[in-house]
Amino acid sequence: xxxxxxxxxxxxxxxxxxxxxxxxxxxxxxxxxxxxxxxxxxxxxxxxxxxxxxxxxxxxxxxxxxxxxxxxxxxxxxxxxxxxxxxxxxxxxxxxxxxxxxxxxxxxxxxxxxxxxxxxxxxxxxxxxxxxxxxxxxxxxxxxxxxxxxxxxxxxxxxxxxxxxxxxxxxxxxxxxxxxxxxxxxxxxxxxxxxxxxxxxxx
Numbered sequence: 133x134x135x136x137x138x139x140x141x142x143x144x145x146x147x148x149x150x151x152x153x154x155x156x157x158x159x160x161x162x163x164x165x166x167x168x169x170x171x172x173x174x175x176x177x178x179x180x181x182x183x184x185x186x187x188x189x190x191x192x193x194x195x196x197x198x199x200x201x202x203x204x205x206x207x208x209x210x211x212x213x214x215x216x217x218x219x220x221x222x223x224x225x226x227x228x229x230x231x232x233x234x235x236x237x238x239x240x241x242x243x244x245x246x247x248x249x250x251x252x253x254x255x256x257x258x259x260x261x262x263x264x265x266x267x268x269x270x271x272x273x274x275x276x277x278x279x280x281x282x283x284x285x286x287x288x289x290x291x292x293x294x295x296x297x298x299x300x301x302x303x304x305x306x307x308x309x310x311x312x313x314x315x316x317x318x319x320x321x322x323x324x325x326x327x328x329x330x331x332x333x334x335x
Contacts, residue, residue, distance in 0.1 A: 169191075174191045174280070175188055181276065202219060204222055213252060215294065216282065238271055242271075243264060
């Protein structure tokens, strides 16, 4: 299985976002810290067809919120790793197109687990290795998707620090790489043969 490159990460997040500059609003070009949820709520990652968001779900009864955000009264989850699950509508596979961004992000997460770049158990690594070696290159997500942690009963729970740190690092990498790509494009437009791209920043 080929290793994922930085450009693969860019492609994955580009499929999630209209404009990667949204992730670089902070002056130092870093992703802001995760927001603190209101009392009685938790923050999830919503991976829509057109871009990501960070909605708040009820901590005591998140099912109605998940159903609303996926657009389906019935929901089910892809739970390929301990502590993380990707929720989709029950009818999404048959009724909705592939969510390319969410699919690539899930596969990138599995690849990180497989390759030892994400804290995980041996069982999770074995499962990730098997999933990524399957025909088609890994799991596929259809329609709007919501990422949450896993409660003791299998329901939604807040995302743990392990996932939050990994996801933040991915977004920061994307922001940095976009700054580089834009600098290269500017250099080409100016007809420069070489340019110190470190001076270019978004935001």
